[in-house]
Amino acid sequence: MSAHAGYIIASYLSVGFLVLGMIGWIILDGRRQNRILSDLERRGIHRRSRKNS
Numbered sequence: 001m002s003a004h005a006g007y008i009i010a011s012y013l014s015v016g017f018l019v020l021g022m023i024g025w026i027i028l029d030g031r032r033q034n035r036i037l038s039d040l041e042r043r044g045i046h047r048r049s050r051k052n053s
Contacts (some may be wrong), residue, residue, distance in 0.1 A: 037047075 041047075
């Protein structure tokens with residue numbers, strides 16, 4: 001192993017944890033946004049993109 005192996009391994013692990021944390025945050029935020037949209041639609045507030053035919 002090279003003299004910099006510890007730094008390289010720590011860097012990769014740090015970035016890996018950061019990416020996993022961001023993915024988890026995106027998943028949780030997406031679920032929260034879907035709950036908010038469902039609540040609004042249940043109360044009769046619909047998206048503007050919906051056309052009344």
